[in-house]
Amino acid sequence: MVDQRSVVSCAFLLVVVGLLFEPTFEQPSQPPMPLVSPAERAALLELRSSLGLRGKDWPIKADPCFIWKGVECRNGRVVGINISGFRRTRLGSRNPQFSVNALANITLLQSFNASSFLLPGSIPDWFGQQLMSLQVLDLTACSVIGAIPLSLGNSTNLTALYLSYNNLTGTIPASLSQLLGLSVVDLSQNRLTGSIPTSFGNLGNLSVLDISGNYLSGSISPGIGTLLKLQYLNLSNNMLSASIPPQLGDLGSLVDLDLSANLLAGSVPSDLRGLRNLQKMIVADNLLSGILPDNLFPTLTQLQVIVLRNNGFTGGLPNVLWSIPKLSLLDVSGNNFTGMLPNSSSNANATAAVFNISRNLFYGGLTPLLGRFSDIDISGNYFEGGVPGYVGTNASLGSNCLQNVKNQRTLKECSSFYADRGLAFDNFGQPESTQPPLVKPPGKSNKKVIILAAVLGGVGLIVLLVLFCVVLLLCLRKRGTTTQRGVDVGLATAGGSPPPPGAPINFSSVGDAFTYQQLLQATGEFNNANLLKNGHSGDLFRGVLENGIPVVIKRIDLCSIKKEAYLQELDFFSKVSHARFVPLLGHCLENENEKFLVYKSMPNGDLSNSLFKKTSTEDDSLQSLDWITRLKIALGGAEGLSYLHHECNPPYVHRDVQASSILLDDKFEVRLGSLSDVCSQEGDTHQSRITRLLRLPQSSEHGASGSPTAVCAYDVYCFGKVLLELVTGKLGISASSDTNVKELLDQILPYISIYDKELVTKIVDPSLIVDEDLLEEVWAMAVVARSCLNPKPSRRPLMRYILKALENPLKVVREDSSGSARLRTASSRGSWNAAVFGSWRSSSEVVVIPGASTMKGEGASGLKHSGTSGSQGSGPTNGGGEHSSSRRRHSRDICPEPSGVHDVEKPDQD
Numbered sequence: 074m075v076d077q078r079s080v081v082s083c084a085f086l087l088v089v090v091g092l093l094f095e096p097t098f099e100q101p102s103q104p105p106m107p108l109v110s111p112a113e114r115a116a117l118l119e120l121r122s123s124l125g126l127r128g129k130d131w132p133i134k135a136d137p138c139f140i141w142k143g144v145e146c147r148n149g150r151v152v153g154i155n156i157s158g159f160r161r162t163r164l165g166s167r168n169p170q171f172s173v174n175a176l177a178n179i180t181l182l183q184s185f186n187a188s189s190f191l192l193p194g195s196i197p198d199w200f201g202q203q204l205m206s207l208q209v210l211d212l213t214a215c216s217v218i219g220a221i222p223l224s225l226g227n228s229t230n231l232t233a234l235y236l237s238y239n240n241l242t243g244t245i246p247a248s249l250s251q252l253l254g255l256s257v258v259d260l261s262q263n264r265l266t267g268s269i270p271t272s273f274g275n276l277g278n279l280s281v282l283d284i285s286g287n288y289l290s291g292s293i294s295p296g297i298g299t300l301l302k303l304q305y306l307n308l309s310n311n312m313l314s315a316s317i318p319p320q321l322g323d324l325g326s327l328v329d330l331d332l333s334a335n336l337l338a339g340s341v342p343s344d345l346r347g348l349r350n351l352q353k354m355i356v357a358d359n360l361l362s363g364i365l366p367d368n369l370f371p372t373l374t375q376l377q378v379i380v381l382r383n384n385g386f387t388g389g390l391p392n393v394l395w396s397i398p399k400l401s402l403l404d405v406s407g408n409n410f411t412g413m414l415p416n417s418s419s420n421a422n423a424t425a426a427v428f429n430i431s432r433n434l435f436y437g438g439l440t441p442l443l444g445r446f447s448d449i450d451i452s453g454n455y456f457e458g459g460v461p462g463y464v465g466t467n468a469s470l471g472s473n474c475l476q477n478v479k480n481q482r483t484l485k486e487c488s489s490f491y492a493d494r495g496l497a498f499d500n501f502g503q504p505e506s507t508q509p510p511l512v513k514p515p516g517k518s519n520k521k522v523i524i525l526a527a528v529l530g531g532v533g534l535i536v537l538l539v540l541f542c543v544v545l546l547l548c549l550r551k552r553g554t555t556t557q558r559g560v561d562v563g564l565a566t567a568g569g570s571p572p573p574p575g576a577p578i579n580f581s582s583v584g585d586a587f588t589y590q591q592l593l594q595a596t597g598e599f600n601n602a603n604l605l606k607n608g609h610s611g612d613l614f615r616g617v618l619e620n621g622i623p624v625v626i627k628r629i630d631l632c633s634i635k636k637e638a639y640l641q642e643l644d645f646f647s648k649v650s651h652a653r654f655v656p657l658l659g660h661c662l663e664n665e666n667e668k669f670l671v672y673k674s675m676p677n678g679d680l681s682n683s684l685f686k687k688t689s690t691e692d693d694s695l696q697s698l699d700w701i702t703r704l705k706i707a708l709g710g711a712e713g714l715s716y717l718h719h720e721c722n723p724p725y726v727h728r729d730v731q732a733s734s735i736l737l738d739d740k741f742e743v744r745l746g747s748l749s750d751v752c753s754q755e756g757d758t759h760q761s762r763i764t765r766l767l768r769l770p771q772s773s774e775h776g777a778s779g780s781p782t783a784v785c786a787y788d789v790y791c792f793g794k795v796l797l798e799l800v801t802g803k804l805g806i807s808a809s810s811d812t813n814v815k816e817l818l819d820q821i822l823p824y825i826s827i828y829d830k831e832l833v834t835k836i837v838d839p840s841l842i843v844d845e846d847l848l849e850e851v852w853a854m855a856v857v858a859r860s861c862l863n864p865k866p867s868r869r870p871l872m873r874y875i876l877k878a879l880e881n882p883l884k885v886v887r888e889d890s891s892g893s894a895r896l897r898t899a900s901s902r903g904s905w906n907a908a909v910f911g912s913w914r915s916s917s918e919v920v921v922i923p924g925a926s927t928m929k930g931e932g933a934s935g936l937k938h939s940g941t942s943g944s945q946g947s948g949p950t951n952g953g954g955e956h957s958s959s960r961r962r963h964s965r966d967i968c969p970e971p972s973g974v975h976d977v978e979k980p981d982q983d
Contacts, residue, residue: 107136109149116178117144117151123172124190125165126156145184153184157211161191169842170194171217177203188213188235191699193842195219201227213259214238216699218844221260226251233257237283240701240846241265245284250275261307262286269308274299283307285331293332295320302326309333309355317356319344326350333357333380341365346372353378357404364388376400382429383407390430395442404429406450413437430454431469436490439464439475455482455490457499476502583646584659584671591619592626592661592669599628610638610749615674623674624658631666639668642749649721653713655736655744675744677737680706680795681804684732685840697840700847702741703799704879707854709743710735711876714792717751718785718872724754726783730791731807732798754783786866789875793861797821800855802838818862825855827886846883853882 108114114137121131130142138146145153154176161169171194176182183206192215200210201224208230217239225231226248234249237259244267245260255276265287273282274296280303289311297306298320306324309331316339317332327348333355340363341356348354352375362385370376370393377399389412390405404427411434428446432453439456443449444463452471459476471480474487476499481487484501491498595616596603605613611629618624629639646657661669677683684703686696698706710730717725727734727745734747794807794814806817824832833852837843843851857878863869870878878885 106138106146106149108138108146108151110151113151113179116175117141119175120154120173123170123175124156124159125161125169126159127162130159143186147181150181151179152181152206153186154179154182155184155186156190157186157188159190171196173197181206183207183230184209184211186211187215189215191216191842193218193844196222196225198222198224201225204228205230207231209233209235211235212239216701216842217241218846219243221246221249221265223248225249228252229254231255232278235259236263237261238701239263242846243267245270245289247272249273252276253278255279257281259283260287264288266290268292269294269297269313271296273297276300277302279303280326281305285309285311287311289313291315293318293321293337297321298323300324305329307331309335311335313337316340317342317345317361321345322347324348329353331355333359335359337361339363341369343369345369348373350375352376352399355380357382357384359384362386365391367391367393370394370397374398378402380404381408386410388412402427405433406431406453408433411435414440414442416440416442434490436474436494436496443468455487457487457491459502474498474501583643584657587659587661587669587671589661589663589669592616592671594619595624596626608747610634610642610747611670622658623676625672625674627670627672629668629670631668638749639670641752642670645725645748645751649717649725651713651716653709653716653743653745654748655746672746675736675746676739677741679733679746680735680737680798681732681808683737683741684798684802684804697802697838698741700841700843700851703841704850704854704882705741706735706737706743707796707799708876708879710745710792710795711872711879713743713745714788715872715876718788724785725751726754726785727751727788727791728783730788730795732795732804733808735795752783754785784866785872786869789861789869789872790866792872792875793858793869796854796858796861800833800838800851800858801836802840822859822862825859827856830886849886850882853885854879856885857882 117131117137118133120126121133131137131144132140135141137144137151138149143153143155143157143159144151145155169191171192173185173187173192174197176185177199180203182204185204185207186209188211192212195218196212200207201222205228207228209232210228211233213235214237217236219241220243221236221241223246225234226246229252231252232254233256234252235257238261241260241263243265245265247270249255249258250270250272253275256278258276258279259281261283263286265284267289268291269284269289271294273279273294277300279300282297282300282303283305285307286309289308290313292315293308293313295318297303298318301324303324304326306321306327306329310333313332313335314337317337319342321327321330322342322344325347328350330348330351330353334357337356337359338361341361343366346366346369349372351373354373354376355378357380361381364387365381370391374397376397378401379394380402382404383406386405386408388410390410392415394400394403395415406429410430413436426446427448428443429450431450434455435451436455436457438458439451439461441461441463443451444461444465447465447467449464449468452469452473454472455474456470457474457476460470460478464470470478472482474482474490481501488498488500593599595618596614597616599614603614603616605615605625607613608627611627611634614626614628616624616626643660646654655675656673658671658673660671684698714727714730717727727748728750729747731747734745736744736746738744791807797817798804798806801821803817803821806814809817821836824836826832830848830852833855834848836855837848837851841851857870857875860870861875
């Protein structure tokens with residue numbers, strides 16, 4: 074009998090030998106096949122021509138499947154086209170259009186990616202009718218306009234739709250809910266209106282839904298709660314109202330939820346505890362209220378970011394928040410939360426890096442819990458007691474009731490807050506007075522006091538009336554004198570005095586303290602190769618810190634620059650914090666004759682060198698900022714100046730607003746720089762109020778020295794010049810001398826009329842590609858710029874109204890108000906008009922723009938060409954050459970033209 078183990082061993086050896094001597098037949102990798110379809114080659118060549126693609130990217134003589142960039146082939150057929158970020162030829166850049174009709178002949182096309190490639194025009198209807206194989210459509214940031222075609226609902230193979238950062242209008246078509254294979258839908262940063270289609274609940278495969286930054290209204294559809302595969306949901310920056318639907322708690326796969334900047338009201342539903350995988354919860358800037366449910370957070374153990382700021386939440390913070398292990402950001406600022414901070418002994422897992430509970434009603438002492446956070450903001454509460462050592466230097470403690478800390482609340486505020494809650498206040502660590510107040514018994518002495526007070530009050534009232542009459546006579550006399558001389562009454566120089574020498578500045582609140590050696594190393598010992606420019610307040614150098622952070626360092630030579638300049642800037646940064654100002658990272662003050670300020674570097678420089686940039690070193694062609702980016706820059710600048718003028722108390726004046734002071738980060742967000750001239754308008758405020766009371770004109774904005782005074786109207790004038798640069802593309806308007814500015818305005822302003830859109834086309838930057846809707850926005854910005862450039866400072870609009878006009882530019886120029894429902898402002902068109910530009914409608918005042926002498930006869934012109942040079946019209950006029958009262962009753966105009974220019978006034982020196 075044969076041994077069984079021997080048989081097995083022999084069989085194993087045979088198998089091994091067979092494998093060793095078996096010939097190997099490797100499947101050779103198939104080489105890419107050349108394009109086999111003549112129709113598709115013709116279509117690609119047609120696409121190359123219609124889009125103006127360069128021969129460098131798509132060479133005619135080469136096979137597309139082998140050489141052409143972004144062309145993907147399979148089995149000799151084109152299945153993918155990616156022209157993302159391609160540059161056009163010079164000829165193609167002159168008239169770019171959405172000319173992709175040739176795609177219809179590429180029948181197997183599965184992916185078309187044109188992100189960041191300019192395609193001004195609307196998406197053709199045939200996209201959803203002929204590109205039946207299309208799976209991915211990416212038109213991100215292509216300047217696409219118009220509505221999303223309903224026919225896209227026929228592209229049943231579509232899995233990803235990217236249409237963000239365009240100018241799409243209309244509603245979200247419900248037909249998209251037919252695309253059951255959709256995994257990604259990104260319609261963010263457009264102008265879509267209406268509501269979220271309820272039928273979106275049919276998209277069971279959806280994992281990403283981003284429709285933020287539109288004008289969507291109505292409630293959040295509960296049907297979204299059926300999208301069980303959804304991981305990313307962003308509905309922020311819309312006008313969604315009602316409450317948060319509890320059905321959102323069924324989204325167990327959701328990782329990122331952003332519902333911020335809407336009109337959501339009510340409380341946070343406890344059903345959201347079902348979001349077990351949620352890492353980011355942002356519901357800031359809404360109208361939410363009530364108490365946070367105690368059972369909401371125990372199951373949300375994956376949370377890393379919680380942002381609930383600027384709502385109306387009340388009660389205390391759930392203690393379970395402090396035990397979430399991965400929490401890195403907690404921002405509940407701007408609510409009505411109250412209570413005391415817990416001790417860290419029961420909250421050992423709290424490890425968040427950023428902790429912001431500012432502007433609430435928290436009280437009590439500071440606990441060791443704060444020692445676990447690297448960035449703390451507890452300002453605007455009612456904390457008392459001393460500041461322990463575990464509270465680091467990177468902490469904002471203002472507006473509390475703390476001992477030995479600057480900028481705290483008053484004793485009356487703190488005592489009243491604690492007394493209302495039946496709590497004892499520590500009186501800032503000072504012993505309270507135990508002596509009871511003296512109370513005199515009622516009697517004759519009280520009557521004498523009352524009589525004496527009445528007599529003194531009457532005498533005081535008479536003295537005040539006499540003083541008022543004397544001031545009135547002096548002002549009227551001064552007005553008469555200046556009228557005879559032909560010069561308007563001016564304001565006294567406010568100047569914005571720097572902090573007095575003895576006034577300490579809290580340098581710990583204005584960034585880090587760098588050593589001189591660190592700055593030498595960062596700038597290559599201030600090598601001239603790193604010199605950016607010689608500014609009037611110091612020389613600017615680029616540099617890189619040891620940790621790799623790029624910075625800009627200002628070197629201030631105190632031998633040639635006044636010490637007050639850098640102290641004034643440091644004082645400004647110690648008091649003001651806003652996202653629209655260039656971040657100050659720190660300072661170096663160790664040298665006696667040289668001081669250094671360190672700012673975060675802005676990747677896109679400033680507006681003066683970013684409006685046009687060379688596309689490459691190979692040629693001299695320039696790439697111009699598109700209109701959407703220009704409008705974004707205008708909005709950012711207006712927001713920063715509006716904050717200075719209207720949200721600071723006292724108001725601040727920038728005094729150096731020009732293209733070079735508008736810095737741009739990597740996303741072209743505005744960060745205002747050149748802050749060494751910023752000063753307070755406090756000395757000017759009372760005088761301007763008296764002047765307005767006496768109805769005297771304010772015109773002069775320069776003191777005796779010729780430097781601009783601290784009046785907000787001066788910033789408005791300078792900002793108007795920046796707006797003109799954005800519209801016309803003429804660099805240097807905002808930095809030109811007074812003489813050059815007047816010459817430029819003489820050439821430009823006659824073509825800006827609220828009554829004729831076509832005129833503005835003669836001054837618009839020729840490199841801008843704008844359609845009819847965008848031209849209306851350009852026209853509106855030009856009209857706003859003209860109102861800012863009014864030679865009378867008192868007749869220029871306030872910056873907060875300029876910001877509102879730029880946020881809703883179409884409302885400035887459109888007669889009908891049908892579209893106003895989707896605008897964020899709830900004010901009526903008439904009242905908004907009167908508030909913003911009402912000074913231009915004064916029938917008794919003549920408003921003239923600089924260079925108005927070139928527009929003789931404009932007062933007699935009709936509505937259509939009131940801004941043109943020498944235009945003639947048949948509009949009714951009175952005997953004085955002004956428009957008749959019937960014409961003036963046209964009160965719905967947002968920004969009317971001046972009533973006439975036959976009496977030419979000398980423009981003020983801005």
